[in-house]
Every structure is written in C-alpha cells, then in structure tokens.
Amino acid sequence: MVDELIDVSIVGEPVVYGAGFIALLLVVFTGSWAGSIPTLVHEGAHALMNVLTFRGLRGIHLSDGGGGFTESGTGEWGVGLYLTVPAGYLGPPLVGLGGAAVLADGNAWGVLVAVIVILALTFLAAANALANLVSLVAVVGLVLVLWLGSDVLQVALAAVVVWWLLLGGVRASVIMSRRAPSDAARMQSLTLLPALVWQTFWVTVAVVCLYAGGRLLFVGDAWPDGVWPFDVRA
Numbered sequence: 252m253v254d255e256l257i258d259v260s261i262v263g264e265p266v267v268y269g270a271g272f273i274a275l276l277l278v279v280f281t282g283s284w285a286g287s288i289p290t291l292v293h294e295g296a297h298a299l300m301n302v303l304t305f306r307g308l309r310g311i312h313l314s315d316g317g318g319g320f321t322e323s324g325t326g327e328w329g330v331g332l333y334l335t336v337p338a339g340y341l342g343p344p345l346v347g348l349g350g351a352a353v354l355a356d357g358n359a360w361g362v363l364v365a366v367i368v369i370l371a372l373t374f375l376a377a378a379n380a381l382a383n384l385v386s387l388v389a390v391v392g393l394v395l396v397l398w399l400g401s402d403v404l405q406v407a408l409a410a411v412v413v414w415w416l417l418l419g420g421v422r423a424s425v426i427m428s429r430r431a432p433s434d435a436a437r438m439q440s441l442t443l444l445p446a447l448v449w450q451t452f453w454v455t456v457a458v459v460c461l462y463a464g465g466r467l468l469f470v471g472d473a474w475p476d477g478v479w480p481f482d483v484r485a
Contacts, residue, residue: 296342304331310378
C-alpha cells in the first residue's frame with residue numbers, strides 16, 4: 252500500500268484540478284467549518300513556537316466561529332513572543348506549500364501521514380472540547396482513509412488537504428481583522444508597526460505559497476525558471 256502511494260506523480264492530472272475545486276468550495280461556502288482545520292494548524296504553529304522558545308504551553312482552544320487561541324505557559328514578555336505571534340498565520344500556507352512539494356514529488360502517503368501527525372499533536376495539546384473533537388475526528392477520518400481507502404481516494408484526499416491549507420491560509424489572513432484581538436493588533440502593540448503592515452505581510456506570504464503550491468501541482472515547479480528563491484523543481 253505504501254509503495255503504491257510513493258513515486259506516483261499527479262502533476263497536471265485531473266485529480267489536482269478536481270481536488271482544488273472541492274477545496275475551493277469548502278473554503279468559500281462552508282466558512283468557519285472549513286476554517287477549523289487551517290485554524291488547528293495555525294494554533295499548532297503558535298504552540299510549536301511556544302515550546303521552542305521555552306514559553307511553555309497550556310493548551311490550544313478552538314471556538315465554534317472558526318477562530319481559536321493558544322495559551323502559553325507564561326504570559327511574560329520575551330523574545331519568544333516576537334516569534335510566537337507571527338508564526339500562526341505562516342503555519343497553514345507553509346505546511347500547504349510543503350505538502351504540495353511532497354505531493355508533486357509523488358508521495359501522497361507522506362502528505363497524509365504528516366497531516367495525521369500534526370493533527371494528533373494538536374489533539375494532545377487541545378484544551379477545550381471542540382479542539383479535541385475536531386482534531387480527533389480529522390485524525391480518525393484520515394487514518395481510516397489511509398488504512399481502508401483505495402489508492403485513488405488517498406491521493407485525492409492528500410490533494411484536497413494540500414489545497415485546503417493553501418486556500419484556507421489565504422482566507423484566514425484576509426479576514427483576520429474580523430476577529431479581535433487579532434495577531435496583527437498584537438504585533439502592532441509589540442513592534443509599533445501598524446496592524447495593516449502585518450496583515451499585508453501574512454496575506455503576501457499566503458498568496459505566494461498558494462501560487463507556488465499551485466504551480467508545483469499544475470506544472471511541477473514552484474516558480475518560473477531563473478527566479479530566485481522560488482526556482483524549485485519537484
């Protein structure tokens with residue numbers, strides 16, 4: 252089963268377009284429900300930086316409106332805070348871009364396993380019932396597909412997840428101003444740079460990741476030849 256999902260190139264195949272269309276429908280028409288998975292990855296990025304910068308971690312919370320927050324072990328100011336806050340909105344698009352590179356390289360199995368690991372870790376770090384429920388349901392669903400699903404279903408699901416994170420990352424960064432307090436507002440208070448500057452930064456990263464990830468899946472390279480640093484071939 253694993254061997255059958257490795258070295259199977261789907262670059263430019265109909266499944267890529269179909270998966271992208273399905274993910275687009277989910278992100279556009281299901282709103283906060285579709286945002287729950289990118290939100291878990293977003294909060295997981297906050298949690299990871301909390302741990303790496305020794306700020307500690309109390310838990311990840313998910314709200315029924317599609318938002319969430321990560322509670323650190325300490326509320327004290329520190330250098331780690333400057334790394335933890337920006338990490339959230341970078342999480343989904345960068346994970347999506349990494350997934351696109353792995354998938355374009357023909358390793359759908361690796362994408363599914365990586366997402367299962369990420370969601371399993373968020374389940375362990377979850378601090379409220381909704382975060383536990385969403386992460387658990389997602390993990391169980393992915394494991395069942397990986398265990399019992401056909402090769403075609405597994406490849407298609409891996410592609411949907413990648414598109415989901417890429418598109419969801421753009422959506423989340425665009426609508427962040429609807430949520431208060433936003434990460435952009437927090438960075439404004441930390442750096443004195445306007446919140447709009449930070450939002451523009453996150454939107455730009457998300458759009459670049461969507462473009463590069465889409466090119467990887469459509470044509471096999473992330474950027475036109477000769478353009479550094481995005482001249483990456485699958």
